[in-house]
Amino acid sequence: MKYEKEIDDFLREIIYESWMSEEDYNEVISETFKQLGTNREKLSNDIEIGIKNGYSIETQFALVKRVLNVV
Numbered sequence: 001m002k003y004e005k006e007i008d009d010f011l012r013e014i015i016y017e018s019w020m021s022e023e024d025y026n027e028v029i030s031e032t033f034k035q036l037g038t039n040r041e042k043l044s045n046d047i048e049i050g051i052k053n054g055y056s057i058e059t060q061f062a063l064v065k066r067v068l069n070v071v
Helices: 006-015 022-036 040-052 057-068
Strands: none
Touching: 006 022, 006 040, 006 057, 040 057
């Protein structure tokens, strides 16, 4: 997967909390993907589409943070 590290870093930045164990974090990530009906591969493909449309990965992540109000 092309953007695996970037996706993992981004998810950790917006979801991880200091009280979480790695198991807790992974469970939250799995449940989030399940509820949203997506996965890392789909996110990677969507990032690629955004890049092809002229939006850098940094811009895409900044917009998601803004929408989630985690800026």
